[in-house]
Amino acid sequence: MSGWIDISQVLTEKIPVWPGDSPFTYRLTWSKEETGSVNVGQVVMSTHTGTHIDAPFHFDSDGRRVIDLDTDLYIGNARVIHLHRPQAITSRELSGEDLTGVTRLLIRTDAWTERSAFPSSIPAIDPDLAPWLSQKGIRLVGLDLPSVDPLNSKALPAHHALNHHGIHILEGLVLDHVAPGDYELVALPLPLADGDGSPVRAVLKPQKT
Numbered sequence: 579m580s581g582w583i584d585i586s587q588v589l590t591e592k593i594p595v596w597p598g599d600s601p602f603t604y605r606l607t608w609s610k611e612e613t614g615s616v617n618v619g620q621v622v623m624s625t626h627t628g629t630h631i632d633a634p635f636h637f638d639s640d641g642r643r644v645i646d647l648d649t650d651l652y653i654g655n656a657r658v659i660h661l662h663r664p665q666a667i668t669s670r671e672l673s674g675e676d677l678t679g680v681t682r683l684l685i686r687t688d689a690w691t692e693r694s695a696f697p698s699s700i701p702a703i704d705p706d707l708a709p710w711l712s713q714k715g716i717r718l719v720g721l722d723l724p725s726v727d728p729l730n731s732k733a734l735p736a737h738h739a740l741n742h743h744g745i746h747i748l749e750g751l752v753l754d755h756v757a758p759g760d761y762e763l764v765a766l767p768l769p770l771a772d773g774d775g776s777p778v779r780a781v782l783k784p785q786k787t
C-alpha cells in the first residue's frame with residue numbers, strides 16, 4: 579500500500595459542472611478496430627471541472643496563467659481542518675486553529691457531499707480571511723466546494739482578496755474520508771500555456787510524526 583489518499587473527483591460524463599458550462603466528455607476518436615493498432619481518446623471539458631486550480635487569469639484578465647504558477651505551491655506539506663458545515667468561512671471559524679508554519683490549508687466543510695449534482699448554495703470564504711491567512715504564511719487554500727465565493731457572485735471578492743494576498747486556490751476537493759491533520763499534498767495543474775484554470779489529480783499522504 580502506497581499510503582496516498584485520492585482526494586480528486588472522478589472525471590466521468592456524469593460529473594456536474596458550473597451551470598451552463600461545457601459538460602465533460604470523453605470519446606474515442608479512433609478505436610483499435612478502426613486503426614488496427616490503438617484506441618485514441620479526446621477529452622472536452624471546462625478548466626473548472628471537478629478538482630481544479632484557478633489561475634489569477636480566471637478572474638483578472640491581466641492575471642497570471644496556469645503555466646506561470648509555481649509548481650512548488652501544489653506539492654508539499656498541507657494541513658487539513660474540518661469545519662462541520664459552516665455557514666461561512668471566516669476568521670471566527672478558524673480561530674481555534676494554530677496555523678503556525680502552515681503553507682497549504684485544506685478546509686473540509688462537508689457542505690457539498692452529494693456530488694452527483696451541482697450545489698444550490700455553499701459557504702463562502704470571507705474576503706477578510708485573506709489577509710489573516712496570508713499573515714500566517716498560507717500560500718494555498720483548498721476546499722471541498724466548487725468555489726471560494728457564493729455561487730451567484732459576479733464580483734468574486736474572495737477570489738480577488740486571496741489573489742491580492744498571494745494565496746492560490748484549489749477547489750472541488752473530496753475530503754469526506756480525510757481526518758484533520760498534517761499531510762503531504764500533490765495537486766499539480768497541467769502545463770496549460772494560456773489556462774485560466776486546470777484540473778488536477780490531488781492526493782494526500784499522512785505526514786510521518
Ligand SMILES: N[C@@H](CC(=O)c1ccccc1NC=O)C(=O)O
Pocket residue numbers: 596598599624626632636724725726732734749
Ligand atoms: N469562479 C468559479 C467558476 C465560475 O465562476 C464559472 C465557471 C464556469 C462557468 C462560469 C462561471 N462563472 C460565471 O459567471 C470557480 O472558481 O471555479
Ligand SMILES: [Zn+2]
Pocket residue numbers: 625626630631632724749775
Ligand atoms: Zn475554479
Ligand SMILES: [Zn+2]
Pocket residue numbers: 632724725726737747749
Ligand atoms: Zn474559483
